[in-house]
Amino acid sequence: MVRGPVGEVTRPTGPGRLGAEADAAGPAVAASGRRRRVRRAYAWFLVPALALYSFVVLLPSVQGATFAFTDWDGLNPTRHFIGLANFRQMLEDPAARGALRQTLVIAAAVTVVQNAVGLLLALGVHSRIKSRNVLRVLLFAPAVMTPVVTAALWKYMLAPEGALNGLIAAVGPDSWQQNWLGDPTLALCSVAGVVVWQFAGYSMVIFLAGLQGIPQEVYEAAAVDGASGWQRFRHVVLPLLAPATTINLMLSVIGGLKLFDQVWVMTQGGPGTATETLSTLIYKNAFQLDEYAYSVALAIVLTVFVAVISGGQYRLLHRGGEAAR
Amino acid sequence: MRRTHRLTAVMVAGVTLAAGACSSGTNASGGSDTLRITAVATDRAGTEAVLKAFQAKNPGVKLTTSYSDTDQYQGTLRTQLSSGTAPDVFFAWPGNGNPAAIEVLAPTGYLADLSGRSWTARIPAGIKPVTQVAGKTYIVPMTFVGIGGLYNQQAMNEIGAKPPTTWSQLLAFCDTAKAKGKVAFALGNQTDWVTQLVNYALVPTTVYASDQSFDQRMKAGAATFAGSGWKTALTKYLEMNERGCFSKDPLGTSFETSVAQLAKGDAVAAIQVTSTLNQVKSQAPQGTGFGLFPVPATDDSDETRMPGAAGGAFALNAKAKNPELASKFIDFLATPEAMNAYAGATGNLPSIPNDQFKHDPALQPLVDFQKAGKTVHFMDQLWPNPKVQQTHFTGVQNLFAGKADPDTVLRQMDEAYQGE
Numbered sequence: 001m002v003r004g005p006v007g008e009v010t011r012p013t014g015p016g017r018l019g020a021e022a023d024a025a026g027p028a029v030a031a032s033g034r035r036r037r038v039r040r041a042y043a044w045f046l047v048p049a050l051a052l053y054s055f056v057v058l059l060p061s062v063q064g065a066t067f068a069f070t071d072w073d074g075l076n077p078t079r080h081f082i083g084l085a086n087f088r089q090m091l092e093d094p095a096a097r098g099a100l101r102q103t104l105v106i107a108a109a110v111t112v113v114q115n116a117v118g119l120l121l122a123l124g125v126h127s128r129i130k131s132r133n134v135l136r137v138l139l140f141a142p143a144v145m146t147p148v149v150t151a152a153l154w155k156y157m158l159a160p161e162g163a164l165n166g167l168i169a170a171v172g173p174d175s176w177q178q179n180w181l182g183d184p185t186l187a188l189c190s191v192a193g194v195v196v197w198q199f200a201g202y203s204m205v206i207f208l209a210g211l212q213g214i215p216q217e218v219y220e221a222a223a224v225d226g227a228s229g230w231q232r233f234r235h236v237v238l239p240l241l242a243p244a245t246t247i248n249l250m251l252s253v254i255g256g257l258k259l260f261d262q263v264w265v266m267t268q269g270g271p272g273t274a275t276e277t278l279s280t281l282i283y284k285n286a287f288q289l290d291e292y293a294y295s296v297a298l299a300i301v302l303t304v305f306v307a308v309i310s311g312g313q314y315r316l317l318h319r320g321g322e323a324a325r
Numbered sequence: 326m327r328r329t330h331r332l333t334a335v336m337v338a339g340v341t342l343a344a345g346a347c348s349s350g351t352n353a354s355g356g357s358d359t360l361r362i363t364a365v366a367t368d369r370a371g372t373e374a375v376l377k378a379f380q381a382k383n384p385g386v387k388l389t390t391s392y393s394d395t396d397q398y399q400g401t402l403r404t405q406l407s408s409g410t411a412p413d414v415f416f417a418w419p420g421n422g423n424p425a426a427i428e429v430l431a432p433t434g435y436l437a438d439l440s441g442r443s444w445t446a447r448i449p450a451g452i453k454p455v456t457q458v459a460g461k462t463y464i465v466p467m468t469f470v471g472i473g474g475l476y477n478q479q480a481m482n483e484i485g486a487k488p489p490t491t492w493s494q495l496l497a498f499c500d501t502a503k504a505k506g507k508v509a510f511a512l513g514n515q516t517d518w519v520t521q522l523v524n525y526a527l528v529p530t531t532v533y534a535s536d537q538s539f540d541q542r543m544k545a546g547a548a549t550f551a552g553s554g555w556k557t558a559l560t561k562y563l564e565m566n567e568r569g570c571f572s573k574d575p576l577g578t579s580f581e582t583s584v585a586q587l588a589k590g591d592a593v594a595a596i597q598v599t600s601t602l603n604q605v606k607s608q609a610p611q612g613t614g615f616g617l618f619p620v621p622a623t624d625d626s627d628e629t630r631m632p633g634a635a636g637g638a639f640a641l642n643a644k645a646k647n648p649e650l651a652s653k654f655i656d657f658l659a660t661p662e663a664m665n666a667y668a669g670a671t672g673n674l675p676s677i678p679n680d681q682f683k684h685d686p687a688l689q690p691l692v693d694f695q696k697a698g699k700t701v702h703f704m705d706q707l708w709p710n711p712k713v714q715q716t717h718f719t720g721v722q723n724l725f726a727g728k729a730d731p732d733t734v735l736r737q738m739d740e741a742y743q744g745e
Contacts, residue, residue, distance in 0.1 A: 075403045075424075076433050159582055160574035182515060182577025184726045268517050271576040272723040287400030289712055290424055 067296040074292030086297035096298065098273050099281040102188060106277065107256030109192045110199075114252050115245070117196060118203025123233075125204070126211045136208070143202040151265035154194045155181065158266075181267055184274035191263055191275055198262075199255070203248045210244030211237070246317040250310055257306045278302045359387045360650050361412035365398045367600065368416060368637045371467065371667035378666050379657050386650065395518070399425040406435045409644060413651035417464055417640040420455035420706030422714050427640065429711075431458040437641040437648075439463060444659035447677050451698070452635040455706050463640055465658045468600070468673035470636030471617070471691035471700070472526050475602060476594035477587055478614035480507060484593060488618035490626040492561070499570035502593050511592035512571040513583035520721035521705075521714070523565070523620075526596050527558035529630035529701035530622035540707045543742065550742070551735035559731035561622060563724060576725050584608060596620055599688060600636060603672035615687050619694060633691055633700030635676050637667070712741040 072079035125132045157163040158180035165177040180190040222232045260279035269276035285295035364372040405411035421428035440462045484505040489495040502509035513519045531554035542548035572578045586592035588608035619631040645651040664675035665682045705714045720734030
């Protein structure tokens with residue numbers, strides 16, 4: 001009895017289920033085949049773009065990277081394979097160590113301050129203050145200017161007898177005036193300040209887009225629950241701004257690590273080597289010191305460095321953002 | 326639908342415009358009557374002047390030119406040479422010491438040998454060595470450039486001083502200018518190449534006046550910067566700074582700001598290359614007079630020497646697309662007509678002296694020192710690699726920032742010199 005029903009149940013179930021699967025698998029297999037065919041057709045559309053990208057970006061980059069293993073000076077028709085000698089030289093080069101330290105400091109300073117200022121500005125212009133559209137345009141305006149131009153303007157304003165010291169002289173004691181770009185202890189901060197001035201508006205726009213994407217109901221619900229202004233910001237706004245924060249931090253870290261234009265125009269890496277970054281060191285070695293191959297090795301290290309830091313940061317923030325949601 | 330059409334039209338127009346813009350440069354190197362020339366931006370006025378004269382004599386020739394700042398120029402030229410796209414004739418530096426100097430470029434075979442040209446015999450003996458590599462001439466030198474104290478005559482009158490002829494007078498000159506509320510010497514040490522000029526003005530006296538074989542001894546490893554009169558020069562440079570001779574905060578002052586200070590008379594003088602004179606004049610109020618004095622480094626004015634050397638020069642591309650026309654242009658550059666036009670436009674002296682040239686009266690001291698054989702080449706022209714100069718720039722900035730002393734800077738320069 002027991003077996004019967006079991007047998008009855010088991011027997012038809014087995015082949016029956018398999019049959020059902022087979023019946024269902026028929027159209028499923030057909031559909032996935034179609035999808036594969038469609039995907040393959042789409043892939044053909046990618047070929048021209050990929051070919052162009054390989055030809056213009058990948059191939060020259062890989063070809064260029066091979067110079068790091070030679071002794072080429074950037075000019076001589078002949079070059080020799082020297083293995084990892086350029087990378088070993090980097091470890092012993094005090095200029096490279098100094099540039100790495102300065103690069104990390106400026107990238108960290110720019111990332112933190114630029115995003116803090118950008119967030120504050122975004123919160124400010126997101127409120128119902130008058131002429132907020134004009135303010136948005138004004139605050140974003142520096143970001144559309146060429147870094148070289150803004151750096152040249154600031155170079156004049158930060159001169160010992162420039163506009164900034166003139167302004168300070170008008171409102172405070174002379175001791176407040178500084179040699180902004182000529183004092184090795186201040187120069188790096190001054191350069192970072194100019195970068196923040198230019199790109200805080202850029203961060204603001206991204207944060208603003210994030211803020212505008214938060215539904216009004218969420219604010220209202222939090223208010224009904226009796227959350228204070230700070231609590232609303234800390235527990236509602238900040239977690240919902242996670243995607244904007246991730247993008248902003250990524251962009252500013254990458255920008256900070258690659259910083260060149262502003263440094264070159266304002267200080268050329270000086271005074272001494274106080275504002276030397278990896279990018280200015282790469283330029284100097286390639287075009288002023290006949291050390292082309294060494295500069296390529298430095299560039300490879302910088303590329304790996306940027307990729308690892310920004311990749312790690314993205315994973316961390318993305319995971320954090322997902323968890324917050 | 327209409328919107329799509331409009332978008333398509335805009336895209337087509339954009340692509341056409343881009344294609345047009347990108348293709349406009351392709352015929353730059355073609356044709357037997359086309360000559361491509363490139364020069365550094367500081368010598369643009371001189372280059373334009375000779376091109377105008379050459380064009381007047383050769384109306385059928387099409388000249389395409391490009392100019393860029395020194396750093397960019399050197400990098401671009403090297404890339405063009407190594408990739409076979411360099412112009413027919415290009416600006417190059419005499420001697421050695423920078424990435425586009427002939428000692429660096431000639432061994433690679435990118436420069437045409439000009440030794441067979443008739444004008445090479447007229448190059449003065451004083452500058453001949455820096456126009457040659459291994460006994461072969463590779464450039465036609467255009468100017469003779471000096472370094473000295475360029476001064477604003479009105480500002481000098483206002484403080485009631487005269488150009489100093491001894492070291493003690495120079496320090497007293499600083500005190501007088503300061504007491505009258507003026508800067509004695511405008512100094513823009515934020516710009517790296519400016520950092521070297523005071524040393525270049527002092528070293529001919531502190532080193533070469535008593536040791537003319539210093540460069541040969543350096544090359545042989547028998548002399549060092551640290552054990553030479555270079556230390557005296559660096560110490561005096563610092564002494565001038567401590568005495569308040571220079572602009573407020575030289576490390577925060579750029580070359581452009583220092584030129585403006587001299588032009589306006591806020592600074593009485595500036596230790597600069599003579600080719601800056603025209604730039605200073607162009608920014609000065611109408612009627613301002615300027616002069617030049619050799620910078621003294623001792624209290625015996627007879628010992629004073631002045632840096633004076635071949636400045637701008639042009640080389641012929643060994644793989645010129647149009648070698649015949651390029652050679653013709655190179656020969657034209659060596660004529661008194663071209664030399665004088667170039668020197669006049671850049672505020673220098675012609676490298677091959679001639680009676681037809683009427684120099685700026687302000688340059689008289691340089692002419693006198695050249696005639697008396699009291700000029701010394703620019704130091705980097707005989708250094709073995711560009712690193713020595715870069716180390717010098719960084720070292721002077723560190724010196725002014727209080728982060729190094731003369732011994733440290735000179736030791737680093739010795740290491741860079743011997744690193745070759």
